[in-house]
Amino acid sequence: MSDLAISDGPATPGAPLLDVQHLSTRFSVKGKGLFAKRQSLTAVDDVSFFVREGETLGIVGESGCGKSTLGRSILRLIEPSEGRVVWSGRSLTELSPAEMRRARRDLSIIFQDPIASLDPRMTVGDIIDEPLRVAEPAMTKVERRARIQTVMGEVGLVPEMINRYPHEFSGGQAQRIGIARAIVTEPKLIVCDEPVSALDVSIQAQIVNLLADLRRRRGLTLIFISHDLSVVRLVCDRILVLYLGRVVELGARADVFDRPAHPYARALLSAAPIPDPRIARHRKRLVLAGDPPSPVNPPSGCAFRTRCPIAEPICASERPALRHVAAGHEAACHFAGEEAARRMRAVEAPALAEVAAG
Structure with missing residues (x-):
């Protein structure tokens, strides 16, 4: 991984773009035993932090500590149980379903498993087009196709691949499709949920460098969830450490890693x-x-x-x-x-x- 691009932080650190306030997410799970009562599992426990415009915040911790649940709760892909998520001055947790759909134009996610996150019955063009149809209903089919081909080029996919299906691609190519789907609506923030953990080491470096390049060119703000601390140290500006759903440490990359x-x-x-x-x-x-x-x-x-x-x-x-x-x-x-x-x-x-x- 020595050829990874090292993050030099946002050119001009901006004001908080995302503000997470006392967020908790609980699930009801079945207890042990035939007649056991259901129990409450706390996956995210009173988490608060902010993300500045243009920076990359890394979220690290052991498997099962709540990293992915936190990322999805921020985007309301999982409904949080308590707390607020304030995005550009608006509370996402208080938006109606219709308002949340409109807000999703600025918010996106890249999933951990590149193959499982793509519908095998849809072509590459349809996969990338799906969020665009929701976010930009006024765009014509010709305009959408032009946008799709543009983002395919940005992530290293040739336009001729637009009518192929996910099973025809390697894991690295499939993740590039997922990245294209994430950026096609021109979002401001992307949650990267362990985007390279399922890939070979040589491909990991390519994908991480691609994300770093997209961040610079598009002015993206990233939440980078990972268990690979060597990658996190290179690409993130600040680090949030989770343990059992709780924040145990939060600070600049140098502070957390060196002190x-x-x-x-x-x-x-x-x-x-x-x-x-x-x-x-x-x-x-x-x-x-x-x-x-x-x-x-x-x-x-x-x-x-x-x-x-x-x-x-x-x-x-x-x-x-x-x-x-x-x-x-x-x-x-x-x-x-x-x-x-x-x-x-x-x-x-x-x-x-x-x-x-x-």
Whole structure:
């Protein structure tokens, strides 16, 4: 992945374009046992953040932490249970279905599985045309076809492919079709839901560079959901770390990667690959004990406390709020910042000594 384009941030950081306020999404799930009552599963738990115009916000965390549910709840593809999503001064969560359809012209999504996200019964032209027919009903068929061919060229597909079907394409080509569908309405914000995780490494670099190029040329704002921290570090301006549906850290890329303030973020980043083998040889990965708790029955207080190596009694009794660590850098930990770093270094010291001795 060394040939990825590194994000240099928006040319002129803009005002907040998207403002997510105390968003929660819950699902009713069947309990265990024949006569068990249904239970509430909290996938997104009181999440708040904003995205500036022209920037790329990365959302990271373990599988099952709520990343994709958060992205879809923002767009109301999944209806949130609580909270507000304010887009350009308007609350999306308060719009009627007709108003939401009109608002979707500015909002789009790229899905994780490029093949499964395309209807196998539709041609490439019809797939890309579908959102355009909804967003631009006044456009003629000729105008729509011209727009479709233009965006196909932008994403690296030749116009002759317009009448082919999804099964005729590779995974990378199918994702280019998905990207063309996402940009055909000329949106301002795109949620990229793990857009390269199902692709080969060489193709991943091509798709990420394509997204970076489209962002620059079209002035797009991106929410980039991924579990690949090496990609996130290269393409995102700010990072939001999720654990069990909660925000545990939020800050600029350099702050989160170089100075993580939350124990979970520190452990997560210790698993990220380092291209320099000399550094990688002398680094010990911090392995967390146990599995993430169930979102049906989360722990009291801090959700991470059952796996946290520096947990104290206060972590069980009080849920930590996001605390200021530095300018634009926040963490939801009772010991956020240097205190957490000091405690974590003490935990890591024996492991580092073992690596040095080896």
